[in-house]
Amino acid sequence: MFENLSDKLQRAFKNLRGQGTLNEETVGEALREIRLALLEADVNFKVVKELVERIREKALGQEVMTALSPAEQVVKIVRDEMVEVLGRDTAKLRFASNPPTVVLMAGLQGSGKTTTSGKLAHWLKNGGHRPLLVSVDVYRPAAREQLKIVAHAVKAHLYEGQVSEANTATVERLAKEARREAVNSGSDVLIVDTAGRLHIDERLMEEMQSLKRLLNPQEILFVADAMTGQDAVRSAEEFHKKLSLTGVVLTKMDGDARGGAALSIRNVTGQPIKFIGVGEKYDALEPFHPDRIVGRILGMGDILSLIEKAEQQLDKKKQEEFARKALSGDGFSLEDFRDQLRQVKKLGSVQSIMGMLPKIGPFAGLNKAADRVDEGQLTRVEAIINSMTRYERDHHEVINGSRRKRIARGSGTSVQEVNQLLRQYAQMKKMFKQMGKASFGRRLAGMKLPGM
Amino acid sequence: MIQTLFGSTEQKPGFFDRMKQAVTRTRESLSERIEEIASFNKEIDRNTLDELEATLIAADLGTATTQEVLANLREKVDRRQIGDVNELKRLLKQELLAILERAGLQPVKAVDGEPEVILVVGVNGTGKTTTIGKLAQVYRSEGKTVLLAAADTFRAAAIEQLEIWGQRTGTEVIKTKPGGDPAAVLYDAMQAAKARHTDYVIVDTAGRLHTKSSLMDELAKMRRTAQRLIPRAPHETLLIMDATTGQNGLQQARLFTESAGVTGIVLTKLDGTAKGGVAVAISRELGLPVRYVGVGEKAGDLLPFNPREFVDSLFE
Numbered sequence: 167m168f169e170n171l172s173d174k175l176q177r178a179f180k181n182l183r184g185q186g187t188l189n190e191e192t193v194g195e196a197l198r199e200i201r202l203a204l205l206e207a208d209v210n211f212k213v214v215k216e217l218v219e220r221i222r223e224k225a226l227g228q229e230v231m232t233a234l235s236p237a238e239q240v241v242k243i244v245r246d247e248m249v250e251v252l253g254r255d256t257a258k259l260r261f262a263s264n265p266p267t268v269v270l271m272a273g274l275q276g277s278g279k280t281t282t283s284g285k286l287a288h289w290l291k292n293g294g295h296r297p298l299l300v301s302v303d304v305y306r307p308a309a310r311e312q313l314k315i316v317a318h319a320v321k322a323h324l325y326e327g328q329v330s331e332a333n334t335a336t337v338e339r340l341a342k343e344a345r346r347e348a349v350n351s352g353s354d355v356l357i358v359d360t361a362g363r364l365h366i367d368e369r370l371m372e373e374m375q376s377l378k379r380l381l382n383p384q385e386i387l388f389v390a391d392a393m394t395g396q397d398a399v400r401s402a403e404e405f406h407k408k409l410s411l412t413g414v415v416l417t418k419m420d421g422d423a424r425g426g427a428a429l430s431i432r433n434v435t436g437q438p439i440k441f442i443g444v445g446e447k448y449d450a451l452e453p454f455h456p457d458r459i460v461g462r463i464l465g466m467g468d469i470l471s472l473i474e475k476a477e478q479q480l481d482k483k484k485q486e487e488f489a490r491k492a493l494s495g496d497g498f499s500l501e502d503f504r505d506q507l508r509q510v511k512k513l514g515s516v517q518s519i520m521g522m523l524p525k526i527g528p529f530a531g532l533n534k535a536a537d538r539v540d541e542g543q544l545t546r547v548e549a550i551i552n553s554m555t556r557y558e559r560d561h562h563e564v565i566n567g568s569r570r571k572r573i574a575r576g577s578g579t580s581v582q583e584v585n586q587l588l589r590q591y592a593q594m595k596k597m598f599k600q601m602g603k604a605s606f607g608r609r610l611a612g613m614k615l616p617g618m
Numbered sequence: 619m620i621q622t623l624f625g626s627t628e629q630k631p632g633f634f635d636r637m638k639q640a641v642t643r644t645r646e647s648l649s650e651r652i653e654e655i656a657s658f659n660k661e662i663d664r665n666t667l668d669e670l671e672a673t674l675i676a677a678d679l680g681t682a683t684t685q686e687v688l689a690n691l692r693e694k695v696d697r698r699q700i701g702d703v704n705e706l707k708r709l710l711k712q713e714l715l716a717i718l719e720r721a722g723l724q725p726v727k728a729v730d731g732e733p734e735v736i737l738v739v740g741v742n743g744t745g746k747t748t749t750i751g752k753l754a755q756v757y758r759s760e761g762k763t764v765l766l767a768a769a770d771t772f773r774a775a776a777i778e779q780l781e782i783w784g785q786r787t788g789t790e791v792i793k794t795k796p797g798g799d800p801a802a803v804l805y806d807a808m809q810a811a812k813a814r815h816t817d818y819v820i821v822d823t824a825g826r827l828h829t830k831s832s833l834m835d836e837l838a839k840m841r842r843t844a845q846r847l848i849p850r851a852p853h854e855t856l857l858i859m860d861a862t863t864g865q866n867g868l869q870q871a872r873l874f875t876e877s878a879g880v881t882g883i884v885l886t887k888l889d890g891t892a893k894g895g896v897a898v899a900i901s902r903e904l905g906l907p908v909r910y911v912g913v914g915e916k917a918g919d920l921l922p923f924n925p926r927e928f929v930d931s932l933f934e
Contacts, residue, residue, distance in 0.1 A: 205675050205681055206680065206681050206865055207865070208864030208865055208866070210676075211672050211675050215672075274862065274887070274890070275743070275745065275915075276742070276743025276744055276745055276860060278742065280774075306915075307751075307778070307779045307782035307783060308775040308776075308778035308779035308781075308782055309775075311778045311779075312773070312775035312778075312779075313774075314775075315774035315796075316774050319774070364887075364889065364891075365891070366890060391860070391862070393741070393860075393863050393864060393866040393870075394862050394863070395678040395863055395864025395865065395892070395893075395896065396675070396677070396678050396864065396893065397678070397862045397890070397891055397892035398864075400891045401890070420827060420829070420830075421741070421827040421828070421829050421866065422828075422829050422866065422869055423864070426864070427864070446742075
């Protein structure tokens with residue numbers, strides 16, 4: 167499904183290519199595909215409409231730049247507009263000048279409030295804080311038991327309290343007691359986990375408002391599921407109207423949902439997305455980076471994440487040298503090929519790397535190829551290259567029949583596999599050379615975000 | 619929830635009323651907009667259909683389903699020169715109903731003399747445990763015997779949550795300790811059910827994202843375990859889906875079907891403002907029927923899905 171959309175976008179851009187000006191006609195088709203991509207990513211249709219109109223205006227009013235193709239120019243406008251909506255900075259938590267800071271968790275049922283509460287406590291502990299957790303969810307069966315287990319797992323303090331009746335009075339009492347406990351125990355942050363509720367449930371929304379009055383929280387975080395569809399705007403809008411939210415946590419971002427809800431929620435609340443939940447472990451809470459989710463929503467890939475990950479684990483100089491050599495088309499030897507394989511293995515699975523690359527442009531084919539990659543094959547390929555002499559690695563053309571036989575024996579593979587590797591290597595070399603010629607490749611070599 | 623919202627906890631509304639209430643919000647917004655569009659454009663031209671496209675998308679039907687439905691509609695409009703709003707609505711309704719009914723034709727595996735095993739799967743937080751509680755209530759009220767298998771051994775307090783539902787519905791829960799083997803719990807529950815001639819075994823599983831292949835493999839393993847005891851088990855595998863889910867729901871349905879052999883969908887939290895239109899997309903693309911809808915937090919808040927009622931309510 168994603169591939170289809172990416173292909174469509176790419177087709178639209180192909181049509182754009184070779185045109186000199188950004189006129190109505192040129193931009194129209196690309197915008198139609200972008201609109202579909204945004205809708206398919208679950209961005210609310212009203213938000214999409216606004217966004218597309220703004221993009222159209224900007225695109226039409228703009229002079230054609232020589233540095234970018236018309237397609238790239240449109241994508242750049244799209245990207246800038248989306249980042250604009252999402253806000254540029256990764257927001258931080260606000261702390262009270264007079265502790266304890268109170269963080270109130272709010273959201274629909276099943277959005278992940280309890281798990282996020284635990285993750286937040288873990289995150290705060292790592293930052294040198296002393297969080298205290300309390301669950302005022304007296305309604306859902308075993309909800310308070312769940313937070314107790316979570317608190318234990320992250321080794322955070324928990325105020326348990328007593329519940330005899332499941333009503334608002336009990337909720338308010340628990341909140342007050344927890345606040346007192348935070349002061350008495352010297353906890354500087356109180357995290358209040360609340361029951362999931364529908365935004366149209368007046369009684370429970372009133373309860374939320376009364377909790378806000380009682381606790382005067384510094385942060386009211388709206389916990390929302392990244393998989394949410396068009397309804398995201400209504401729930402977020404209603405919660406914001408009743409509570410004046412201060413931020414959003416987008417959960418379940420480790421799935422393959424494209425997370426268009428982020429754009430919708432941000433658009434209707436104006437509040438920053440502060441964190442994203444990226445896994446079931448308690449350390450799987452990350453600050454939100456608007457520019458990254460833009461790529462994800464559009465299916466342009468998480469280029470920035472890839473670069474960051476690569477920078478952490480790779481020898482940067484080696485990469486630059488590789489890029490320079492590979493793209494010049496001559497210097498890319500089998501030795502370099504092996505180095506790259508090793509780097510790739512260090513990074514993680516090929517699929518996960520490919521998943522971070524854009525799904526349009528020259529990378530589209532690579533993504534499809536990655537689906538067929540067998541991880542064990544990487545090891546065999548490395549073995550084959552290891553069985554070559556240094557000279558053979560630099561001059562693959564000398565590898566004749568008898569050398570192939572020797573290499574196959576030495577690496578425990580077959581001549582067919584050796585042949586296949588050499589064929590692939592030749593193709594890759596050719597591809598890199600072509601990429602080097604394209605302006606795209608030069609930008610990639612500089613490891614900067616290509617003008618999109 | 620519906621009852622508490624409208625303050626009518628005593629008087630239980632009839633089935634049709636409740637079904638209608640559950641989808642009222644969907645209906646209002648959808649038909650309002652169609653009316654708005656269609657009355658604005660006296661003639662149903664390409665523009666009208668473009669606007670309709672946005673309307674269906676707003677109901678979470680997704681671009682592919684929306685485009686197909688509208689393409690079919692467009693054909694009919696071309697053939698018959700339709701300029702009437704009601705006629706347009708009727709045709710659109712027909713299209714949607716056809717999709718849902720086609721999926722509903724899928725037969726449930728026959729059960730003879732053995733406990734019917736229902737495997738309940740889904741991503742995190744969709745309402746699996748709650749739905750199981752409600753499902754137990756449905757069967758108990760029919761005078762059937764039910765065993766619950768607490769095979770979500772992963773999430774904190776999941777077992778406790780199911781036990782509370784067990785108490786509420788007078789149903790025994792077979793469990794192991796947290797972190798235990800889910801397949802083993804399933805095995806134990808099925809053995810107990812066989813020995814006691816229990817009518818139903820409902821198996822709760824841990825919520826998992828469909829992209830985590832090792833967790834999806836675990837579901838495949840549970841299926842194989844079930845088949846060792848009863849060859850046709852699980853007789854039904856229900857994918858619990860939150861009605862607020864957007865287009866990712868399709869991918870969920872696809873991958874859960876691959877690993878767990880999903881036979882039906884339960885659309886939960888339909889008492890909110892979410893439309894649950896992704897269910898239409900799932901029915902169209904995967905032929906999976908919606909079996910039940912969840913409309914509240916109480917044991918009685920689970921209704922059998924009726925496609926005609928559902929679509930009728932959308933367009934009344």
